[in-house]
Amino acid sequence: MKGAPENMNGATNGTRTTRRAVGIAGCSGGVFDRIEAIANLSKNPHVDVITGDWMSEMNMTFRGSSKIDREALGQENGGTTSYEATFIEALIPAIPDIAANRKKVVVNAGASDIEAMAKRVQQICKDKGTDLKVAWITGDDVTEKVTDLLAKGEEFLSLPADQPIQDWGWAPVCAQCYLGGVGVAEALATGADIVIGGRLSDASPALGAAIWWHQWSRQDFTQLAHALIAGHLIECSTYVTGGYYTGFKKELLAKNNCTNFGFPIAQIEESGEFTITKEENTGGIVSVDSVLSQLLYEIQGVYYHNSDVTAELRHIKMTQDGPEKVRVSGIVGHPPPPTTKVGITAKGGYQAEFHFFLTGLDIEEKRQMVERQTVASMGHYRKEFHTLTFTVTGSPAPNPKNQDEATVDLRIFAQTKNPDIISAGSNISVTPDTPCFARWCVENCLMGYPGSTPALDMRQAVGKPYFEYWVALLPQTEIQQQVHAFHGSTIDISPPEVTKTFPRQQPCSETENPLAPGSWGPTTKAPLGHIVHGRSGDKSSDANVGFFARDDEEWEWLRSSLTIPTVKSLLQDEYKGGRIERFEMPHVRAVHFLLKDHLDRGVNSTASYDSLGKNVCEYLRAKWVNIPTRYLDKGKI
Incomplete structure (x- = not known):
C-alpha cells in the first residue's frame, strides 16, 4: 500500500x-x-x-x-x-x-x-x-441494490430470527451496509x-x-x-x-x-x-x-x-x-465472510406514550383498571393500534418510609399507522372534541383508580414517527465501495479475495468437565451480582450478555453453574422461548450468552424501556442464586 x-x-x-x-x-x-x-x-x-x-x-x-x-x-x-x-x-x-x-x-x-x-x-x-x-x-448506501434484489425474490433472512423479509409486513425505504x-x-x-x-x-x-x-x-x-x-x-x-x-x-x-x-x-x-x-x-x-x-x-x-x-x-x-x-x-x-451486515429501514408509523403514577397497594388491579377504561374509550379505534401496552415499572417497597418508595410508573405505549389518532397528523393538539390517544388515556381520571394521577406533561403523548429495522446479510460482491480523495481522484475498493463461509449460528456448547453440584461446599442464597461481573448489549433484536469471575476458584463455579437452562430459569418472565447460544473464554474467566430475538424489535421500535439491551445483565445479576458461602466471605463487588 x-x-x-x-x-x-x-x-x-x-x-x-x-x-x-x-x-x-x-x-x-x-x-x-x-x-x-x-x-x-x-x-x-x-x-x-x-x-x-x-x-x-x-x-x-x-x-x-x-x-x-x-x-x-x-x-x-x-x-x-x-x-x-x-x-x-x-x-x-x-x-x-x-x-x-x-x-x-x-x-x-x-x-x-x-x-x-x-x-x-x-x-x-x-x-x-x-x-x-x-x-x-x-x-x-445500498438502497438501490437491495430494492433490485428484493424484486428478484431475495429473502434477506433476518439475522435474529432466520425469517424471510417477505414475512416482515413492512415496506423497505432504504438500506445501509x-x-x-x-x-x-x-x-x-x-x-x-x-x-x-x-x-x-x-x-x-x-x-x-x-x-x-x-x-x-x-x-x-x-x-x-x-x-x-x-x-x-x-x-x-x-x-x-x-x-x-x-x-x-x-x-x-x-x-x-x-x-x-x-x-x-x-x-x-x-x-x-x-x-x-x-x-x-x-x-x-x-x-x-x-x-x-x-x-x-x-x-x-x-x-x-x-x-x-x-x-x-x-x-x-x-x-x-x-x-x-x-x-x-x-x-x-x-x-x-463473503457477506456483510445490511440494515433495512421501513417506516413503522407513529408512536406515543402516556404515564400514570400508581401508589401503595393493589398495583396490578390499578393497572388493569386503567387498561380496561382506556381501551373502552378507544372503542373501534383500538384496532388501529398495532402496538398497545400497559406496563408497570418498579414495585412498591413493603411498609414504605416515604411516598416515593410507594410509587411506581404505569406507561401506556402505542404505535399506529394513523397519524390523526395519535396527534401527529391533521390534529396536532389534544382537545375535548378530538379523538386521539392522549384524550382516551386522560379522560377517565375522574373515574379512575384510588389516587389516580396522570403525568401532566403531555408532550410524550403527541405522536412522532418511528421506524422498523431489519438486519440481514448482503454479499460483499454487491457493494461498490469507493474512496474519494481530496485531489479529486476516486479509488475503487474491491471485495476480499479470500473469504470463509461461516454457519449462520455461532458455535454453542455447555462447559466441559463441570464441577459436581455441591462440590464447592455450603452455599448462601444471594444476588448473582454480589460476586459476578457482567455486561450486556444489543444488535437489532438480539441481546448479548457476558459474565466473568473474580478469580480462578470462582470461575470453576461460574462455568459449571451458568448453563443455558440456568439462564433461561433466571430470565423467568423475560424468557420468550428464543434460542440461546453459549461459549466460554477461559483465559479471561468469562462465559457469554447470545439471546436470539430477545428484544422487542430493537431500539427503533421497541415498547420496552430497555431499548438497547443494556439492562439485561443487571437484571440477571440481581437474581438470587446459591453462591458458595466462602466466595461471599471474600466481600461483595
Whole structure:
C-alpha cells in the first residue's frame, strides 16, 4: 500500500526496521459524547490517529429515511439533516492542533450525505488556515441494490430470527451496509488527514488506521483480528475506561473517581497485539476487568465478523501490564465472510406514550383498571393500534418510609399507522372534541383508580414517527465501495479475495468437565451480582450478555453453574422461548450468552424501556442464586 505514515519507525533488528506501535484513540461512542475529546486528544503525544463513531442503528434509520423523503420531494441533500453535525462541532476547536501535530482523524459521521459533510469539513479546515486534507468513503448506501434484489425474490433472512423479509409486513425505504477498514487505509494512504465514513462498522476506523500504519496485507488475518478487537474496545470511548462497569462502587464511586473519564488509547503493535491505556491525569480506570467488560459488549459469540477479517475470541488473553495499562493477545484471525451486515429501514408509523403514577397497594388491579377504561374509550379505534401496552415499572417497597418508595410508573405505549389518532397528523393538539390517544388515556381520571394521577406533561403523548429495522446479510460482491480523495481522484475498493463461509449460528456448547453440584461446599442464597461481573448489549433484536469471575476458584463455579437452562430459569418472565447460544473464554474467566430475538424489535421500535439491551445483565445479576458461602466471605463487588 502506498502512502506509508511518517515517523513510524521503531527498533532495528538486523536488516529489518520494525514499525513502532500506532496510538489510536477513541473519541466518541455516539452523538451525545463529550465534545472536548478531539481537542484534547489532538494535543496528546501518545496519539497518532483519533477515531470516533457517531452512528448507530437509531440514527441510521431516520437519516436514511429522511434522505429518501427529500429525494422524493426533489429537494437536495446536504446540511445538518443529512449528517451528524455534532462531529463538526467537536472538530472545529481541534483543527489547529490536528494540523500542528499532524494527527489523523477517522470517523463514522457522514450518515446519509458523506460528501456534503466532507466538503463542509474541508472548507472549515481551509478557513482555519490549515492545509488539512479530507477524504470520504461511499458504498454503504445500498438502497438501490437491495430494492433490485428484493424484486428478484431475495429473502434477506433476518439475522435474529432466520425469517424471510417477505414475512416482515413492512415496506423497505432504504438500506445501509457495514463497510470494513480497507477503505480507511486507502484514504489515509492518499495523504488524507481526515477520513469520513457513513456506515463503517464500529471497529473499522481503528482497523483501517492500523492497516495503513503497519502496511499489513489483506491476508494478515492474525494482525487484522487483533486490530479489529482493539477497535471494538475503543469504539464506544469511555465504556472501556470505566463506563457501565459493574465494579463501579468500590473502584470508582468510593474513590471519588467517577468524573471526567479518560478517553481510551489503543497502542497497536506490528504483530497486531496491543495495549489499552487512557489519557493521563483523567478519571476512570483501565483494568483487566474494565477492558473485559467492554469486550463482552455487543459481541455475538465466538466469532466477531467484519468485512476484512473474522476474529475468534475463544482464546483471548488480558494482563495488567502496568498502571492503567492492559495488554491483549491470543486472538485468532480467520478470513472474513463473503457477506456483510445490511440494515433495512421501513417506516413503522407513529408512536406515543402516556404515564400514570400508581401508589401503595393493589398495583396490578390499578393497572388493569386503567387498561380496561382506556381501551373502552378507544372503542373501534383500538384496532388501529398495532402496538398497545400497559406496563408497570418498579414495585412498591413493603411498609414504605416515604411516598416515593410507594410509587411506581404505569406507561401506556402505542404505535399506529394513523397519524390523526395519535396527534401527529391533521390534529396536532389534544382537545375535548378530538379523538386521539392522549384524550382516551386522560379522560377517565375522574373515574379512575384510588389516587389516580396522570403525568401532566403531555408532550410524550403527541405522536412522532418511528421506524422498523431489519438486519440481514448482503454479499460483499454487491457493494461498490469507493474512496474519494481530496485531489479529486476516486479509488475503487474491491471485495476480499479470500473469504470463509461461516454457519449462520455461532458455535454453542455447555462447559466441559463441570464441577459436581455441591462440590464447592455450603452455599448462601444471594444476588448473582454480589460476586459476578457482567455486561450486556444489543444488535437489532438480539441481546448479548457476558459474565466473568473474580478469580480462578470462582470461575470453576461460574462455568459449571451458568448453563443455558440456568439462564433461561433466571430470565423467568423475560424468557420468550428464543434460542440461546453459549461459549466460554477461559483465559479471561468469562462465559457469554447470545439471546436470539430477545428484544422487542430493537431500539427503533421497541415498547420496552430497555431499548438497547443494556439492562439485561443487571437484571440477571440481581437474581438470587446459591453462591458458595466462602466466595461471599471474600466481600461483595
